[in-house]
Amino acid sequence: MMETELAEIAAYKKEISKLKSQLEQCKLLSDKIIEPFIIVNQERDILYGNQSACLLLNTPKEKLQTMKITHFLKVVPSHILQLQEEKIETDGIVEDEWLIQLLDGGLKHIEFTGYTYNALGHTIFKLKDITLERSLEREKMMSMQMFLDVFNQAIDSIVIYDRSGIIIDSNTPFCQSLKLDKSEVVGRNITDFISESSLGVWDACFNQVQAEGSSSGVMEIKSHAAELKVDFSSTANIFNGFYMCILKDITEKSLIEQKLMDSERIFSELFEQTMDAIVFWDQNGTIFRVNDSACRIFESSRENLIGCLITEYVAQKDERFYNMIDTFNRYGAVREELFYKMPNGQLKLLELTAKMHSSEGYNITIFRNVSERWRIEMELRKSEKKFRKIFEGSLDGMIIWNLKGFADINETGCNILGFNKEKLLSMNVNKLLESVPENAVLLHEHIDQVLKKGSFTSVIPVKFEEGSTKYIEFSTRKNLYSGLHLTIFRDITKSLEMQEQLKKSDTLNVVGELAAGIAHEIRNPMTALKGFIQLLQGSVKEDFSNYFNVITSELQRIETIITEFLVLAKPQAVKYFRQNINSIMKETLELLAAQALMLNIQFEVKYQEADLMIYCEGNQLKQVFINIIKNALEVMPDGGIVRVETSREGDRHIKITIADQGIGISEEKIRKLGEPFYTTKERGTGLGLMVSYKIVEEHRGWVEVESEEGKGTAFHLFLPMDRSQKEPR
Incomplete structure (x- = not known):
């Protein structure tokens, strides 16, 4: 048994020795093969590489067989390697390319074929160095791309x-x-x-x-x-x-x-x-190609430009310059304007468009000389500064606008319109007009005339949100510049009031002269007529009392008109005494109480203080109160209440208010009140209010009227407590 086992072991050793010999022969044979290949296991360890592979990878065989294939594939994305390995597993073979990084840092472009080697999952990769081919292709592509870039960016x-x-x-x-x-x-x-x-x-x-x-x-x-x-x-x-x-x-x-x-x-x-300068430069910023226009713009020869840095001629490397560089590096393109200093010392403003082509190894910048445009812009800025000084310093309001909105307004304009500048500039024209609808019609008409005629001037009564009205003269010129219109406007309210007062004063002078000339001439025959009418009335036997009453009434009316005429004559010597205005008002109301009772009209009287003392001529003020209260009674045929109030207005004036519940007066008619012979009554002469206004003015006071059609009218009389006080308006 022992001998059998020893014999088998000896046979195995002999077989192993034979296999080792064959393996060595295979290795020697593989080293002789010109085509490089390596064997890699599933853990990506390099098990073997022939001599050609070692030369290709620039690594000794002993070191190569201790490394992983990934040591050379650092620049290849991991997901790409994963896809290639999966393809070998599924298809048994894969053909692709690698960009490998050698141990000394060099790069080679490798074409490979990978396929399964044995049941252990080993893979053989046949390698081919195609670095030179790809370099030639890249240079060809770069040349083509340079042409296409210029073609497309021109x-x-x-x-x-x-x-x-x-x-x-x-x-x-x-x-x-x-x-x-x-x-x-x-x-x-x-x-x-x-x-x-x-x-x-x-x-x-x-x-x-x-x-x-x-x-x-x-x-x-x-x-x-x-x-x-x-x-x-x-x-x-x-x-x-x-x-x-x-x-x-x-x-x-x-x-x-x-x-x-x-x-x-x-x-x-x-x-x-091309008229534009075209400059090609590498990743280090070194210029390697320029055209004739670049030589002309930079005032340099081609030899001087090629080899220098693209930033060498920049006049000032300030924050704007570094922001441009940052934008270029971040987005791969930039458009900017910079000043460049030429070798002869000349300063030029150049517009540049730069685009990065890092993968092709070059960048392109196109320059255009915009110095002349810059010079014109500088002159324009100087002109704008002059305009701005005039614009801001003008005593008239100025506003620059178009239908979309407002571009600018000066301080005087803000004061006239009562708007905050920021608020106005945030509005469009329609929004401004809608803020007070009463202004919209006339302002739209002004705008339409401007757009039609090119320039237009008009005076428009402008109402404000708080209720006041200003008469503003607008003078507008269309399309002053860049589609914007200029409107110059001024508040002429006081000017119109002065004109109106002057007109009224002239009329009063005429009426006064007329009154002085004819009042006495009329009164003398009037006295005779009244006497003979009385004698005739007593001697006539028939009953003509109705006719005599009409004649007597009309003669009294003529005498009243003559009396009012005399008030309008040249000022007479009037003595002013310190009197209680409430007492004068009470006497007036007692005189008119019977007429008010007949018309079913009640007086609602309110005295803020028991004694309101002023320097005045009592009879003249009584005449003013009678004229205004009688007018109030006449506009209330169906009865009602006449409100009478006296109060202190500040420290220096008193205020008398007489308000009715009549039909009211339109704003247009209010402006005419006090004018000679202007009346709204069928049988009126217009002299009553005119006389009243004149008396109040002679007392150094003024009259304000408030009225709402359909609800009634209120007269506010302001009188100074001291004769030395003047009208505050």
Whole structure:
């Protein structure tokens, strides 16, 4: 038994030795194989790698067989490795590429085929170094991408076409100039978009392109809106045997500077002849390619520009500059304006558009010189400062607006309108008009006239939320700038009141002179008429009492008018005494009590104080009270209450209020009260209130009227307690 077991062990050892020998031979054979391969277990340990694999991975075999495959795949995302392993498990094979990182930090692009090796789950990866191929492809792609970037980012129109004129491709500016979609442009002949008058120019230029390789000129192209004049440059065989045409719209510029535009050739090639500076720079910021425009803008030769940093010419690296760099690094693109200092010391403002292409190893920046625009803007700012000083310092209100809202208003305007500036600027025009609906109609009419005529001036009574009214003169000019209108306005309420008072004063002077001239002449014959009427009444036997009563009544009415005329005559010497206003009012009410009783009218009297003493001429004030109370009685034919109040108004004035329950007076009629011969009564003369107003003014007081149609009218008389006090208004 023992001998049998020993014999089996010996046989096993012999077999193992044989297998080891065969394994060594296999290893020697695998090392001779030129194609690199490695064997990896399920834990991603490298079990074996042939000599070619060690050379490929730049790692000695002894070290390689102690490493994991993931040591070389640090730049490969883990989920990609997971997908590749799953594919080997399901399909038994996978073909893909890795970007591996060597132990010395170098990178290689590897193409591999992985397949299951044995039942233990080992995997063989056949490797192929394709780094050089991918590098060549990347350079080719980068060159292509650089061309496409310039093609797509160019401000000018670009068209690629074949020998027969069929458009192969066009950029966005070309389609926009024609107002067509790209699908409507590509595939059509370029001559479809050229004006008939310019076809000869195009044919001649195309022949020149075929003969000499390039050509340029000026022609007109057709768009939906109108014909556009363009400066064009064509080049042959720029890409796969096609032709390229660069077009720049010079329609507007041609109208302004026709002679200059005729002498210029804007484009000959996309990169070298464009008016904008195009600069390519690497990830370190080093410039490696520029066009002629860049040399012109930066006042430097191509040799001086290439190799320097893209930021070298920046005049001031301030917070704005670093914010721009941060935006570029964060979003991969930026648009900004910066000042650049040229080698000759000249300062230029350049508009730049930069785009990052880190995967292709380059970035592109397009520059445009906007120094002239900056100079014009600076002059405009100076002009705006002058306007602002005038705007803010004006004694008139000024407001800049359009139908969408308000752009600005000066302090005087805020004071006139009674609005906080921030509140007003947050409103639109309709919202402002709706705040007090009574103003809307007249203000809308003013706006309509401005929009129709271009400028308009009107005076509008503007009501305010607290109830006051101001007469404001608005003078508006349409479209002062940028679609905004300017309105200059001023409060002319006091001016109108002064004019009205002056007018009333002139009328009173005329009436006074009239009264002084004719009152006595009328009164003398009137006295005779009254005497003879009395004698006639006694001698006539028939009963004509009704006629005599009418004649006597009318003669008394004429005498009353004459008396009022005399009050309006030149001021007479009036003596003022200290009297109790309440006593004067009581005497007046006693005189009118009988008339009030007949009309079923009651007096509601309220004296705030028992004694309100003022310096006055009692009979004249009594006449004022009689005129106003009689008017109140006459507008209440169906009876009612007349409210009479006296009170102290501050420390220096007293206030007398007489309010009725009549039909009320409109605001327009209130303004005319006190004017000579203005009356609302059928048989009135208009002299009563005029006399009353004059007496109150001579007492250095004033009258205010409140009325609401359908509810009644209240007269408020304000009189100074001391004759030295003047009217506060």
